[in-house]
Amino acid sequence: xxxxxxxxxxxxxxxxxxxxxxxxxxxxxxxxxxxxxxxxxxxxxxxxxxxxxxxxxxxxxxxxxxxxxxxxxxxxxxxxxxxxxxxxxxxxxxxxxxxxxxxxxxxxxxxxxxxxxxxxxxxxxxxxxxxxxxxxxxxxxxxxxxxxxxxxxxxxxxxxxxxxxxxxxxxxxxxxxxxxxxxxxxxxxxxxxxxxxxxxxxxx
Numbered sequence: 001x002x003x004x005x006x007x008x009x010x011x012x013x014x015x016x017x018x019x020x021x022x023x024x025x026x027x028x029x030x031x032x033x034x035x036x037x038x039x040x041x042x043x044x045x046x047x048x049x050x051x052x053x054x055x056x057x058x059x060x061x062x063x064x065x066x067x068x069x070x071x072x073x074x075x076x077x078x079x080x081x082x083x084x085x086x087x088x089x090x091x092x093x094x095x096x097x098x099x100x101x102x103x104x105x106x107x108x109x110x111x112x113x114x115x116x117x118x119x120x121x122x123x124x125x126x127x128x129x130x131x132x133x134x135x136x137x138x139x140x141x142x143x144x145x146x147x148x149x150x151x152x153x154x155x156x157x158x159x160x161x162x163x164x165x166x167x168x169x170x171x172x173x174x175x176x177x178x179x180x181x182x183x184x185x186x187x188x189x190x191x192x193x194x195x196x197x198x199x200x201x202x203x204x
Contacts, residue, residue: 001099006200007063008052013192015045021188028181032168037079037181044075044083060100064091078166079182082116082129083189089115106140113137120165127163127175129182131155136190148187148194155183 018025018041026038051070057063068088072080090112094100100108113133122128124135136151156179163175166182 001101002060002105003099004057004059004063006196007060008056009199010193010196011045011048011052011063011067013196014189015049017188017192018042018045018185021184025181025185028179028184032163032171032175032178033181034077034167036077037185040075040077040079041083041185044071044080047071047074059094059096059098060105061091061094061096064088064094067091078120079185082120082182083185085115085119086112086133088112102140106137109137109140122165125161126165127158127161127168127180127183128165129180129186131158131161131180132183132186132190136187144194144197148191151187151190155179155187158183 018038022038022042024038025041026035029035029037048067048070051066052063055066057066064087068084068086068091070084071087072084074080075083090105090108093108093111094104097104113130116133117123117130120128120130122130124130132151132154135154136147139150140147158180159178160176161180162173163169163171163180168175168178168180
């Protein structure tokens with residue numbers, strides 16, 4: 001079972017991963033976006049870390065809902081609402097339980113990813129964060145590490161794709177050949193989850 005501390009450590013690990021990869025995220029965003037994905041995500045996750053330190057929510061659901069609200073209020077462009085929706089909806093699905101099972105987390109993440117797809121009007125293959133999230137969450141049925149690896153592979157698989165959603169879609173054929181920055185940051189989020197699960201010694 002996973003308690004609130006597990007989810008706080010997940011968000012802290014995600015913040016550390018974004019901090020380490022912020023420059024790379026911005027480099028990926030430069031040719032097909034606004035060249036600000038790294039700085040936006042960094043600002044958001046630093047704020048998430050500070051909010052969780054200040055408030056210390058008592059349940060897994062409350063941790064993710066606070067993180068989601070913080071991202072919405074601090075990350076500009078489309079990334080804030082999309083990541084905020086992912087975490088808020090996942091947290092809402094977890095409810096008020098003090099501890100949740102791996103299966104409950106998997107089911108909640110499915111709901112979170114579904115909410116992202118609805119908000120963005122995108123589907124796998126459109127060269128968006130869903131190309132990492134969908135295979136990553138599907139692989140969570142196997143293990144946390146499998147989820148992290150599948151998300152990373154999904155992000156890399158966006159390189160030859162034609163963007164059909166978001167700012168990159170304005171470039172048409174010129175979007176081909178670039179890894180999607182949103183899929184890359186989504187892979188960081190699921191990779192951080194796998195790292196925290198490994199460190200807890202409780203792989204499913």
